[in-house]
Amino acid sequence: MKRLDMKEIVKGVLGSIIVKGNSTDYNTVCTDTRKIQKGNIFVALKGENFNGNEFVKEASEKGAVICVVDEVKFNKEDIKDYTTVIKVEYGKQALLDIAKLYRSLLDIKIVAITGSTGKTSTKDLVAAALSSKYKVYKTEGNYNNEIGLPLSIFNLNENYDVAVLEMGMNHFSEIHRMADAARPDIAIITNIGVSHIENLKSRENILMAKLEITDYFKEGNTLIVNADNDLLSNLKADMFEVNTIGIDNEKADLKAENIVLKEDGIEFDVLDKEYQKENFKLDVLGKHNVLNALLAIDCAKKLDVEYKEMKYGFKKLEKTSMRLDIIKGSKFTIIDDSYNASTESMKAAIDVLKNLKCKRKVAILGTMFELGEESYNEHKKVGEYAKENGIDMLITLGDFNKAFEKGFVCDENRKNYKGFKNYSKAIKYILENIEEGDAVLVKASRSMKFEKIVNKLNADNC
Structure with missing residues (x-):
């Protein structure tokens, strides 16, 4: 993990030091005292059934050199002399703020993926498409929320060229906060369906929440979307590029033709805007995965990966379990x-x-x-x-x-x-x-x- 000094961390989380320790030799960030190791930064989080602030004494005893809290639930005499305690307003926001600081130190391309369905499959396909040219990190398991995403960012280092990060959400502003921490270079929206409509009330609101993934885009950034989806088919942007893929949408920038759905995979031809055609065979199932593969192919093209390199990467596809x-x-x-x-x-x-x-x-x-x-x-x-x-x-x-x-x-x-x-x-x-x-x-x-x-x-x- 690259280094931030104590002043940068305190300023970045809008916090104040309430216990001053004598060590700053930290390594990584942890939110679970059961997994705390010597040299960790411990960020105390609160949930419905737990309060991490109650475990600061334990975190210090296990070797945490920095503890970030939003409630004081400890006695100062119980804190080891090497541990600094920083008080913030909200622990979860502090976790995102530290991730944002750490991301700013990294010379790495970040691809962020959201959508109502297909996020994980698309993440796996994007990582595979890039893998023959780049050293790629991808979100592990279900680390796609406001806690999991910053923990994924802390796993990055100078050995990686690209990180493929999944972003899920249940409410407005969640993806906005994750995008602030991750600052993606390329974003992908797989589709807009009815997942989370209970909270967001309409598909149009779901679209608005998903588009938060572009809130920190600037010139040079790219959004890639599935133009077969009705709410994504006519997206436009002045500040950044919008690329479209599709099967049924004739106006899509990258299209799939001659699709063959097999028992053990899919086969299709890719047709790009220059009318160049290339055949792909993948070890995934279903027509929906043709669309997911097109999103991955377009992302890889944007990062200068050639078709032959993508095919080699797809042969090494690592699929997340319990998905088809x-x-x-x-x-x-x-x-x-x-x-x-x-x-x-x-x-x-x-x-x-x-x-x-x-x-x-x-x-x-x-x-x-x-x-x-x-x-x-x-x-x-x-x-x-x-x-x-x-x-x-x-x-x-x-x-x-x-x-x-x-x-x-x-x-x-x-x-x-x-x-x-x-x-x-x-x-x-x-x-x-x-x-x-x-x-x-x-x-x-x-x-x-x-x-x-x-x-x-x-x-x-x-």
């Missing part, structure tokens, strides 16, 4: 897409299931959260989509079984739907009714923990 993982067992095939869910990603996963060669196509779906007043209609739409796209059996679990059933069930398939409120009953039914040769999609919002269903299916599929 195909697990072929001795009896049936599982599509594990249990990490998260929205209307758009549900439909994309159903498209993947539709293209698999199997005896029966079975979808096990759960609740999609943060849809507010649109919840019933959006779950109904997914049920309708499953019916229209040849899903043979639909099993649902959660709060919107009635909506799924209304969309899916007709006279011809009434016996092919089953809804449950109880996990154990659902799993028992699933294990008793999945047949050899079936393909089974498992998908729901993260808090439903549908990986438990995947684990039970895997155990029965050895």
Whole structure:
């Protein structure tokens, strides 16, 4: 980690020193006292069920040389003589402020990715496309919020050329604050759907919140968007460049043609503005990943990566788990897409299931959260989509079984739907009714923990 002096840190977090220690030999930043190591900067955060300010004594005892607090919950005599304590107004904002200071020291290109769906898949594809030419860091796991993003920034050093950072949000101003810390050179918006509409009330507001990713753009920065999405198709900007990709939008700067969706991947031709055509084959599934790949290809072009270099990088693609993982067992095939869910990603996963060669196509779906007043209609739409796209059996679990059933069930398939409120009953039914040769999609919002269903299916599929 490059160095900031104490005065810079205090000034950057708008804080004041309330305990003066005798050491400034820090290494990195930590927010969890269970992981504190000697030389760390400890930033105390508050959540619904915890208050990091209560653990400052422990952080100091474990070797923290700086503790940043927004409440004084310690006795000064309990603080080790090497520890400096800085008081700020809000700990979470201080974490972002320190990340902003640290980012300013780095000679590195940052690509920031947001969107209603596809952020993680696009992050993986962008990192792969750049990997044969550059040393690339990408967001690990779900570190895409106002705590995870600054911690990702602290992982960067002079060994990296490019960082690919994911930005999620639930409310206005969250991406604004993350963009302030990260100061991206290139931003990507995958799409604008209905995720988080409960909080933001309309898709237009969701678009405004996502566009905060460009709040610190200046001349020379680039925004890359999916022009097949209705709210992204006509974006314009005076200060920075807007690049568009698409399949159906004829005006897109970078288009995909001759798309072939296979059981083990996708193949398509890329056509750019100069009418140059190049064929790509990727080990990812679904038409939606053609769009995600186009976003990655356009980003790589912007960073002067040649097509042949991108192809080499794509061959080494490292995919994040629980995103359309195909697990072929001795009896049936599982599509594990249990990490998260929205209307758009549900439909994309159903498209993947539709293209698999199997005896029966079975979808096990759960609740999609943060849809507010649109919840019933959006779950109904997914049920309708499953019916229209040849899903043979639909099993649902959660709060919107009635909506799924209304969309899916007709006279011809009434016996092919089953809804449950109880996990154990659902799993028992699933294990008793999945047949050899079936393909089974498992998908729901993260808090439903549908990986438990995947684990039970895997155990029965050895």
